[in-house]
Amino acid sequence: MTDDGGDHALAARLAHDCGQRLLGLLSDPSAPQGWGLEKAADRQAHEFLTQELSRHRPGDSVLSEEGHDDRRRLAVERLWILDPLDGSYDFGVTGAWSVHVALCERGVPTAAAVAVPAWGTTFGTDPPSEPTMCRVGRRRVVVARSRGHSDGRRLAASLDADVLTMGSAGVKAMAVVRGEMDAYVHAGGLYEWDVCAPAAVALAAGLHASCADGSPLRFNNPRPYTPGLVICRPDFADELLDALAPVA
Ligand SMILES: [Mg+2]
Structure with missing residues (x-):
């Protein structure tokens, strides 16, 4: 110490x-x-x-x-x-x-x-963050404003959830951590500085955080880029990742 x-x-x-x-x-x-x-x-x-x-x-x-x-x-x-x-x-x-x-x-x-x-x-991350907002009703998924027409439409068509847009990757991720949103999804690439701290805080809080294909997030890559991001409650992860999977 x-x-x-x-x-x-x-x-x-x-x-x-x-x-x-x-x-x-x-x-x-x-x-x-x-x-x-x-x-x-x-x-x-x-x-x-x-x-x-x-x-x-x-x-x-x-x-x-x-x-x-x-x-x-x-x-x-x-x-x-x-x-x-x-x-x-x-x-x-x-x-x-x-x-x-x-x-x-x-x-x-x-x-x-x-x-x-x-x-x-x-x-x-230590102490980990805990939800401060208690919500009932339809699930809420947040996506980037720039991806409302891609991620937003795709998720709205396949999930029983409201899809909203918001600025700042960190704010979207922390909206999940504090219980305001059920998931943050970004199916395109993001820079490591967008993802790293928000994902670490979410993981420490017991949430699911992975690449959009479900693979673990790894950082300090030669090109500091992350292939998508899903942050959500663990019990919502499979449904979200299925919705994002390429159609066979
Ligand atoms: Mg910046």
């Missing part, structure tokens, strides 16, 4: 603090507006997280959406995978944005956190 509480606590603190800084940027009257605000937020969040990690975990490598991928990460055991601002399109517009911090060891996430500042919540 390090004096910063270990990897789980560090991931949670960094995601939370980064989210608070981003909220501060939103309330700063001197901050740039429009596209400039997104760029400033991405840059400031990336710099904060990478500086903190170089201070607290100087021997570890980092893969960030906003950083240069020098591929030396492929030879290391410990890799932090960061999305400093997931859902930047929604930043300053809605609350559907999040901060992703995950540690992978040999391709497997071992500690992670997702901060959703608009909800006032940071979801971690």
